[in-house]
Amino acid sequence: MIPKKNLLLRCLGEALLGQLVFSPLGAYYLLYPAFRNAGMVDSFAPLPPTWELFRGFCIANLFNGVAFYAAHRLFHSKFLYSAIHKQHHEFNGTIGIAAEYANPIEQIFANMIPSLAGMAFFPTHPLCVAVWLSLRLQQTFEAHSGYAFKDTILDKLWLAHADEAIHHDYHHTVNTGNFGTEYMDWLFGTQDGFM
Secondary structure, eight states, rough: OOHHHHHHHHHHHHHIIIIIIIIIHHHHIIIHHHHTTTOOOOOOSSEEEEEEEHHHHOOOOOHHHHHHHHHHHHHHHHHHHHTTTTGGGGGEEEEEEGOOOOOOIIIIIIIIIHHHHHHHHHOHHHHHHHHHHHHHHHHHHHSSSSOOTTTTTTTTTOOOOOHHHHHHHHHHHHSSSSOHHHHHHHHTTTTTTTT
């Protein structure tokens, strides 16, 4: 479904405001000091050993999967959906930029905290945080793209998320189930309609 022009313009305006104003200010004044207080090393420190990087990415990925699922499912409760999450579902079909179109409360509790908290609880090098965030954003935009790049070279290298695009597009189309990663939806039985 092709979104209406005014929805696209609102989405683009909010995305620009978030990416050019709120995200840099939040990163500088809130996130960086919080990460430093949690024990993150200085930007110029040597990179940690490979096993430590791998552990950090695994923890961040697991924490993100659990926390995003819980927050997203909570935002689908009757009160929170109409008050907060309905904005994101104005896109019946998904396009990449729709990932950015969310209420600020949802941005904080369903997007930022799940994405960053795993790295903050187990501090690592700032470069690792930047790589992790780049991967998360790519994954999120692709899951909202409306395209499944199945069996492409990138998909075979685990750099495309074709299954997630199919999974999340179903969520936006029927507005139920498929709240997060497939393993969380399988675990809690919220992808039955999709299956």
